[in-house]
Amino acid sequence: MGRLSQFHWRVLSYSRLTSAFQPLTTTLNRLPSHLAGDRKMSATALIVIDAQESFRHRPYFREDDLARYVERQQALVDGAATSGLPVVQIFHVEDEGPFAEASGLVTTLRPLRIAPAATFLKRRHSALVGSGFDVWLVANGIRRLIISGIRTEQCCETTTRHASDLGYAVDYVGEATLTFAMVDAAGRMWSPAELRARTELVLAGRFARIATVEQALAAQPDKLAA
Numbered sequence: 001m002g003r004l005s006q007f008h009w010r011v012l013s014y015s016r017l018t019s020a021f022q023p024l025t026t027t028l029n030r031l032p033s034h035l036a037g038d039r040k041m042s043a044t045a046l047i048v049i050d051a052q053e054s055f056r057h058r059p060y061f062r063e064d065d066l067a068r069y070v071e072r073q074q075a076l077v078d079g080a081a082t083s084g085l086p087v088v089q090i091f092h093v094e095d096e097g098p099f100a101e102a103s104g105l106v107t108t109l110r111p112l113r114i115a116p117a118a119t120f121l122k123r124r125h126s127a128l129v130g131s132g133f134d135v136w137l138v139a140n141g142i143r144r145l146i147i148s149g150i151r152t153e154q155c156c157e158t159t160t161r162h163a164s165d166l167g168y169a170v171d172y173v174g175e176a177t178l179t180f181a182m183v184d185a186a187g188r189m190w191s192p193a194e195l196r197a198r199t200e201l202v203l204a205g206r207f208a209r210i211a212t213v214e215q216a217l218a219a220q221p222d223k224l225a226a
Helices: 006-018 024-030 053-057 066-083 133-139 152-166 192-203 213-218
Strands: 044-049 087-092 118-122 144-150 169-178
Touching (some): 044 152, 066 087, 066 144, 066 169, 087 152, 118 133, 144 152, 152 169, 152 192, 169 192, 169 213
Parallel strands (some): 087 118, 144 169
């Protein structure tokens, strides 16, 4: 991979300590040759987390916000492709149920159209744990992440916090995320809009820049703090 910056050595060191599935060197060896070490690739990557058909088969799934989400997510994906930014697709997998690969539902949520530069499977809330995604970021010199996908306050928020702690600059595009109503221990119903507002509140300035689709696509990586 050539000489690595101090930043990337820090990320690699963290990966060696936290990988729960395979050694770092094994992961690197398994990266497709057209993905590993491409120094011409943009330093920014769009991450689409868990935008998969599996969710339609969860009891809490509702289509109330689906059309809004799909429009914003597709605009972000198309804009990234036009700008030459790599799009990375993350799928969540489990052993059984609608998130099992055998279910046939671990596929892109309809009607989204995504042609990813790389795809990774995860089993944890953070896309950076045990998936090989962290290694791909280092191998391709990525320094800034644009976060989108499902669910707003769960895997999207967790990945944002994790990436920030590793030193990445992060744009959290709340309007290109989707979630579903939740009921807390006191019996209060939290709407998707309230969950998004809460997530953006706790992430803003501390873990990420909260951005619209247009702001995320227009940002210059060298002007963002790592």
